[in-house]
Amino acid sequence: MSAGWSWFVIALIALNILGCVWLIWWTGRRRPGDPAPTDTSHTWDGDLTEYNKPMPKWWINLFYLTIVFSVGYLIYYPGLGAFAGVSKWTSADEHELHKQSFDARLEETFRPYVGQPVDAIARDPAAVELGRSIFSNTCATCHGSSAQGAIGYPNLTDDIWHWGGSPDRILQTVLDGREGVMTPWGKVLTGMKGDNAVDYVVAYVRTLSDPGSMENNYMAAQGKKLFDGVCVACHGPDGKGNIELGAPDLTDDYWMYGSSKASLYETISNGRHGVMPAHRELLGETRSRLVAAYVWSLSHPQDTDATSTQ
Structure with missing residues (x-):
């Protein structure tokens, strides 16, 4: 002033x-x-x-x-x-005093989980509840309060993981974030096979989760040639993806951006760019472990339930 x-x-x-x-x-x-x-x-x-x-x-x-x-x-x-x-x-100064007091109480609460494996933390109901609370305050904005995601945001309650669903991979995702890039291939494919090239690839990709539909499917047959020349680099020759790149498995029935022809056309033609922010500095490692344990427990309820009832 x-x-x-x-x-x-x-x-x-x-x-x-x-x-x-x-x-x-x-x-x-x-x-x-x-x-x-x-x-x-x-x-x-x-x-x-x-x-x-x-x-x-x-x-x-x-x-x-x-x-x-x-x-x-x-x-x-x-x-x-x-x-x-x-x-x-x-x-x-008053805020800092209160913050230090609450931080000390939080550290006392989180101390039992420092450095603990994510799957071990997930077997502790109290820890899972803590992780759920942190998830609700931090992650639910994108993934929803039920963690079932939305268009463009993955469902965390199933067994489909683009970057891998092991406890360590989930923890790495929470700590350091992920950045998934689907390159726009519209111009490249059009240059290779004409104006219908993207439609050909869409037709073939849709058959990967339903192999029987490939029979007598001219468009899918044309799309397979293009897929084998361009898309296999990330999604593999069988279309099962690559967790190191975050390339999704195209043979299941899960489509993060939607399974309609229009949505697939948009994805292939113009690409996608998804970002999961890193939370290491925001949450710290221990709270990130608790969140990862909660997320892992959502797709492994039998593992956590079996331990909690013993």
């Missing part, structure tokens, strides 16, 4: 305080010629009279004491422009 603004604020506060003092004094005093407190001539129904009695002295003194308290408060705490107050109190 500049010196000019600081003095402006101080002057404004001083005027308000002096104005309150003057208002109490002005309204509380009696003036020459004022009628007696019991002589107002306002009478209703014969015996109901309005009096003009002043406020009791103790009540007025309370107002003055309130003003004195406010002056002391402004001297002790920062309130007069850039003046820091004799206590040097700041909201930032």
